[in-house]
Amino acid sequence: MTRFRPFRNSDPPALTRLWNLSAPRGSAARALRVHELDAHVFGRVLFDPAGLIVAEREGRIVGYAHAGFGPDVPVAADRLYQLSHEVGTVAMLLVEPGPDDEALAVDLLAAAEDYLRARGASVFYAGSLFPLNPFYWGIHGGSEGSGIGSGHSVFHRAAIARGYTPAATTVLLDLDLARPEIRDPRTPLIRRQAQAEFVEDAMPSHWWQNLAIGEFPLTDARLVARTSGDLLARASVWEMRWFGREDGLIRSGLIDVQVPEAHRRKGYARFLIGEILRRARTNLVHRVEVQTSAENQPALALYSSIGFAPFDQAILYRKGVTGHS
Ligand SMILES: CC(C)(COP(=O)(O)OP(=O)(O)OC[C@H]1O[C@@H](n2cnc3c(N)ncnc32)[C@H](O)[C@@H]1OP(=O)(O)O)[C@@H](O)C(=O)NCCC(=O)NCCS
Known part of the structure; x- marks a missing residue:
């Protein structure tokens, strides 16, 4: 039986284990230590515990989805810290590999949408691309945060299953x-x-x-x-x-x-x-x-x-x- 619940302060060690196991190779920095993920995600100014939905089975964390909002655009100095709640994004979705990981990912995505909807969102994105990049700079998505990378197939499939369609493609290059x-x-x-x-x-x-x-x-x-x-x-x-x-x-x-x-x-x-x-x-x-x-x-x-x-x-x-x- 899977239980979905918001983030708790005692979760970072289990979430870090999940990150190091499931965050896509190529687009995510790993292995991270607990305090590093904490500094980049759970300790950020905009972090809302209710927006990080954890999937738990018999007390063990097997997945999480993390949703948030972007700023009012264009970003203006006189509207400091004003978020746009009509449009939200599910910035991250990780599940432990297993026979039902796809079904779990779909359920987590639905739970993250519920969080965004309850705060006023009617448009949902999946992935993190400016200005919808509230978390994960520096540990995911390359030089700027770029949507869902090609190696994150469970997130792609969950988005498609939930009725999302591609809105933007970003090319990542290196020299x-x-x-x-x-x-x-x-x-x-x-x-x-x-x-x-x-x-x-x-x-x-x-x-x-x-x-x-x-x-x-x-x-x-x-x-x-x-x-x-x-x-x-x-x-x-x-x-x-x-x-x-x-x-x-x-x-x-x-x-x-x-x-x-x-x-x-x-x-x-x-x-x-x-x-x-x-x-x-x-x-x-x-x-x-x-x-x-x-x-x-x-x-x-x-x-x-x-x-x-x-x-x-x-x-x-x-x-x-x-x-x-
Ligand atoms: C992209 C941008 C930075 C290019 O600046 P630029 O100074 O005009 O580029 P350069 O003159 O140095 O061009 C170097 C080469 O890039 C290519 N290039 C640049 N602009 C091009 C264009 N409009 N069409 C086709 N090729 C182009 C050409 O190969 C060019 O070499 P060439 O002139 O010998 O053919 C500029 O168009 C810009 O500011 N765009 C808006 C902002 C933007 O998109 N930034 C990139 C975001 S990641």
Whole structure:
């Protein structure tokens, strides 16, 4: 007989055991210790014990689903900590492998939806993708949180069984810094026109990113025109330290790559990322990861031109009132 109940303060050791057993290899950092999962999930500002539903059999935890909300969008400084309760997400679903794990996953997903519905949600997502990324930054989903990775088949199947349909596909890419640099003939000219600046321990762009990214220090990179001081390109990087637990590789995550429209197709993004990679090599980083929507052709072409290669695709699922986003 399976019992579903909300999180209790005594659960983290059993939940950590479950994480280390069932969190998908490839998209989740493991093995984690209890205090690490605690710091990244159960101890977060937005953690609501009622939103983490535990499945228990004869006193033993065999699965959990974890639901939460995102911010009102666009994220505004004057609406600090305001969550949007119309749209919720089931950010994580883990079950112990076993003959009825799929049925258990479906029941857990239903229980998580009940939690979201009781708080006002009419649109449900499955997976974690900005702005619906309240938990798990740094321990799941790669460089930003990306939906459900290809290795998490029980979550995919449960979402489909509960009537969800794919809403967004994210491509996860990485670059092996041991490989030779791809040189752009425009580099010497850009170097004369512009300079790259790095700001360590930079402030997150807004309160939601601050909450999501938590303890991880950000380094901001900017490409600035030498004469006018205009911003030509920007990006941020953070150290994905937990993802190296199994293979010992040091990874950096590249996020928020942006070039103002007026300056696009002049090689500025490629130049700035080249500078970021050079710095990462100096810092003995092995891999740099990035992710983008499967529909973002300019970004995919940019990353491929630099030498990034796709290693996974993640899907964010959705169900609910048509017309809601
Ligand atoms: C994606 C983005 C950062 C590219 O910046 P950019 O400075 O214009 O890119 P670059 O000029 O350095 O382009 C380098 C290479 O990327 C590819 N590329 C860039 N933009 C492209 C486009 N619109 N179409 C096709 N290929 C493109 C090309 O291979 C290009 O090399 P080439 O000019 O020699 O053909 C920019 O379009 C942008 O800011 N988009 C909005 C934000 C965004 O989507 N960020 C990525 C989120 S992960």
